[in-house]
Amino acid sequence: MSAKLVAEFTGTFLLIFTIGCNVLSKSGMWAGISIASVLMVSIFAFGGISGANFNPAVSVALGINGNLDWKDVGIYSAVQIAGGIAAGFCYVGLFGKSFNLGPAEGFNGVSAGACEILYTFMLCFVVLNVAAVKKGCQNWFGLAIGFVIIAGAYGAGAVSGGCFNPAVAIGIDLSSAWLGFGWCLPYTACEIVGAALAAALFKVVRPKGGEENEEYPLAAKLVSEFLGTYFLVVTVGLNVLGKSPAGAFSIAASLMCMIYALGDISGANFNPAVTLALMIHKVVDGPIGGMYIAVQILAGIAAEFTYTAIYGGKTVPLEAGAGYTPAAALTAETVFTFVLVLVVLCAAVKDKTKSKDFFALAIGSCVTVGGCAIGAVSGGSLNPAVSFGLASSLQNALSWTCAEFCGAGLAAALVFATHAEPEDEKNAP
Numbered sequence: 357m358s359a360k361l362v363a364e365f366t367g368t369f370l371l372i373f374t375i376g377c378n379v380l381s382k383s384g385m386w387a388g389i390s391i392a393s394v395l396m397v398s399i400f401a402f403g404g405i406s407g408a409n410f411n412p413a414v415s416v417a418l419g420i421n422g423n424l425d426w427k428d429v430g431i432y433s434a435v436q437i438a439g440g441i442a443a444g445f446c447y448v449g450l451f452g453k454s455f456n457l458g459p460a461e462g463f464n465g466v467s468a469g470a471c472e473i474l475y476t477f478m479l480c481f482v483v484l485n486v487a488a489v490k491k492g493c494q495n496w497f498g499l500a501i502g503f504v505i506i507a508g509a510y511g512a513g514a515v516s517g518g519c520f521n522p523a524v525a526i527g528i529d530l531s532s533a534w535l536g537f538g539w540c541l542p543y544t545a546c547e548i549v550g551a552a553l554a555a556a557l558f559k560v561v562r563p564k565g566g567e568e569n570e571e572y573p574l575a576a577k578l579v580s581e582f583l584g585t586y587f588l589v590v591t592v593g594l595n596v597l598g599k600s601p602a603g604a605f606s607i608a609a610s611l612m613c614m615i616y617a618l619g620d621i622s623g624a625n626f627n628p629a630v631t632l633a634l635m636i637h638k639v640v641d642g643p644i645g646g647m648y649i650a651v652q653i654l655a656g657i658a659a660e661f662t663y664t665a666i667y668g669g670k671t672v673p674l675e676a677g678a679g680y681t682p683a684a685a686l687t688a689e690t691v692f693t694f695v696l697v698l699v700v701l702c703a704a705v706k707d708k709t710k711s712k713d714f715f716a717l718a719i720g721s722c723v724t725v726g727g728c729a730i731g732a733v734s735g736g737s738l739n740p741a742v743s744f745g746l747a748s749s750l751q752n753a754l755s756w757t758c759a760e761f762c763g764a765g766l767a768a769a770l771v772f773a774t775h776a777e778p779e780d781e782k783n784a785p
Contacts, residue, residue, distance in 0.1 A: 360406035361435045367398040367410040368439030369446075372527045376447030379455050385601035388509030388518075392609075396502025403487070403498065411521040412436050412544075413551035417480035420555035421565075423488045433522075440523030444531025454532035457525060458539040460515055467666045468516035469546040471594075474662075475508030476520045476550030478587055478613070484558040485617035489566025495713050500616035507587070507610035510602050511594030515666060522547050557583065561621055574644070577622035578651050584614040584626040585655035586662075589745035593663030596672045596735075596746075604727025604736065612720025619704075619716060628652050628740040628757070629764035633697045636768040639705055649740075656745030674747040674756060677732045685734035686759040692726035693738045693763030701767060706775040738763075 374394040378387035399408040407424070409415045412433035419429035448454045459468035482504050486497040509518045519525045522544040529540035561580050564570045572580075591610040595603035615624040623640065625631045628649040635645040664671055676685035699722050704715040727736040737743045740757035747753035 357431075361431065363402040363406040364409060364432055364435045365439040365442075367402050367406075367408055368436040368523050369443045370394055370398055371410055371521075372440045372443035372524055373447055375524060376444065376454075376528075376531075377450070380447060380451040380453060388506050388513065388602065388606070391509060392502045392505035395505055396498045399498035399501055406432075407487070408498075410436060410439075410523070411479070412523055413476050413521060413547045414480055414483050416548055417484060417551040417555045417558075418488060420552060421484055421488060421558060423484075436523040437526050440521075440527030441530050442527075444527035448531050454535065455528070456532045456535040456539075457517060457519070457529040457543065458536070460517065463515050463666075465542060467668075469542060470662070470666055471508075471512035471516040472519060472543055472546040473550040473553070474587075474590065475504065475512050475518070476547040477554045478508065478610075479504045479520050480551045480554035481558060481583075482613050482617045484554060485562070485566070489562065490568040496616060496716075499717070500613050503609040504613050506602075506606055507591050507613060510600040510606035511591050511598055514598030514600070515594070516543070519543055520547060520550075561618065572621045574647075577644075578647060580618040580622040581625060581648050581651045582655045584611075584618050584622075584624055585652045585741045586659045587614055588626055588739070589656045589659035589742050590662050592742055592746065593659060593672050594666070597663060597667045597670055604724050604731060607727060608720040608723035611723055612716045615716035615719060622648070623704075624716075626652060626739075626741070627696075629693050629738070629760045630697055630700050632761055633701060633764040633768040633771075634705070636765070637701065637705065637771065652741040653744050656741035656743075660745040672735075672746045674735055674737065674743055674749070674752050676734060680733045682755070686755060688730035688733045689737060689756055689759040690763040690766070692722075692730055692736065693760040694767045695725060695763075696722040696738050697764045697767035698770060701771045702775070706771060 371394055375391055378390050383390060395410065398410060402408045409418065409432055415424060415429045415432045418424040419426050459465060479501070482500055486500045508520055512518050525540040525543040529537055557579070561576045562570065563576065588607065588611050591607050595606050600606060611626065614626065618624045623634070625634065625648055631640060631645050631648045634640040635642055640648065676682045699718050703718045707715065723738065726738050730736050735746065737746065737756055738760060740760050743756040743760065744753045
């Protein structure tokens with residue numbers, strides 16, 4: 357047990373110390389990536405020792421799920437909080453100053469608490485689905501878990517500061533107590549709520565706990581599609597409204613993490629254009645595909661209500677960027693939805709190599725590609741669920757969706773040509 361506790365203390369200390377150094381040195385747009393990376397490498401370093409929780413909320417989620425004895429949950433949590441407090445005072449000693457915990461200027465405790473619940477949920481949910489199961493994507497669990505921080509830091513961070521971890525909240529609050537103290541208490545409560553919800557919904561999507569040969573009912577698949585799409589669209593909205601300096605990368609990270617978490621359950625489409633292409637290739641049955649699309653659109657709309665409420669009624673416009681025509685925007689959406697769907701079909705469906713562990717990274721990176729390339733032209737939606745989750749105009753949502761479906765159809769057609777089955781190749785001219 358002593359080795360496990362040393363690992364938990366060290367990993368948590370490094371996480372909070374890295375947070376403090378990034379904030380106080382004003383590292384700017386790279387802060388979220390730095391923090392996510394220290395979590396990722398620490399998980400890879402200590403995962404085999406203690407499980408690499410580094411977060412009382414994660415330990416609580418594992419306790420609820422039965423992966424960790426409650427006695428160990430308590431001991432782990434105490435050690436993690438001690439690591440967070442020690443790190444807080446160490447970065448104060450290094451820089452000679454600190455920073456306070458609390459909602460960002462212009463936001464209240466409700467908005468900040470909602471963000472803490474959402475992304476603590478996402479973090480714990482990804483942990484349970486990639487590191488606490490006997491199937492799924494276990495080899496890249498550190499990448500999947502660490503990059504949840506990128507998903508949350510650049511969107512939710514502009515509202516709450518982006519803790520998603522009671523050890524972070526307590527460490528920051530105590531080390532800046534002379535600036536004001538107390539926000540760590542509601543933050544911790546919200547983070548524990550997020551952890552409990554993650555454990556509950558894990559049981560919904562994996563009724564048998566992720567056993568190696570577990571087969572998933574349709575309800576689990578539909579809930580998976582809803583959750584993955586919801587978090588994708590929420591992350592889009594928060595990044596856009598928060599004017600994030602790394603929006604495309606944050607959104608890509610949210611997609612990648614949820615694909616790693618849920619890919620073996622529903623296929624992790626999270627996009628009606630992807631589902632359409634899979635229906636064309638007969639990977640998804642027509643009736644199930646129709647249900648997937650309906651759930652994805654519903655999730656996008658639910659996400660819109662969420663990020664709009666967090667920002668006090670503000671919405672994200674879905675329209676051609678300044679200086680660009682609607683035709684240019686729709687062309688851009690067609691081309692880069694084509695790229696996304698092409699990679700899905702080639703990397704996750706038709707891949708004949710042993711490199712499938714990379715498929716979520718490859719698919720998520722398409723959002724970085726498209727978001728950076730055409731964000732200023734069309735918004736870089738690349739997904740009808742995103743389009744419906746952003747658009748205040750039904751006409752624009754439908755126009756963007758048509759362009760995205762065109763891109764999906766073109767990708768499906770190209771894959772028929774480039775990935776012919778052996779019997780088709782025999783009959784090819």
